[in-house]
Amino acid sequence: RKEVEQDPGPFNVPEGATVAFNCTYSNSASQSFFWYRQDCRKEPKLLMSVYSSGNEDGRFTAQLNRASQYISLLIRDSKLSDSATYLCVVKDNNAGNMLTFGGGTRLMVKP
Amino acid sequence: EAQVTQNPRYLITVTGKKLTVTCSQNMNHEYMSWYRQDPGLGLRQIYYSMNVEVTDKGDVPEGYKVSRKEKRNFPLILESPSPNQTSLYFCASSSDSGRVANEQFFGPGTRLTVL
16 A cells, blocks of 8 residues: 555546645655645645645645544636646654655646 | 755666766755665665764665765765666755754665666
């Protein structure tokens, strides 16, 4: 079983749609959580951190459920430029700065 | 401009021919790391370094070496490359290795093909 699991997609949605991605992690000692975005053939870039109380950044909302070991990302009013792969990332703070990446979920926003 | 650079960006080589992929960051970050990315397997950590002269194995260290003689540089060495090391490699750095993770900055990637 992978430590961080994501549905690989692709999720094909029209512009303006709301789309949600989920991610589950197996290491109960994980303490920090992130969503990274990766464009085709490019490097990953931090989209947002995920806090216990949930957090929002513009059209993006991240939620964390520690009891279920589950993280989500909601994108509202999808734009063509949101097309990318979204990587769920967890960190065990007791293991230095080592990040564990999910396989990513591919999103394609169509006109 | 704050950045992580990698060289070369693309490399085609043959089995057994030693190669080095360089990584350099100009942000005075303590922590640096190497990942490989393969279809269906995602990003997997090869080696990481918490500071100068401190390196440790990640999830997939076999067939790789690293060194951290200076804070800014973290080269990845393949002493005897094999075809199963064909992959997309990313170097990353971040500050403050001990506490809650800060953002990891990734280099642009090195696409390696071993024939």
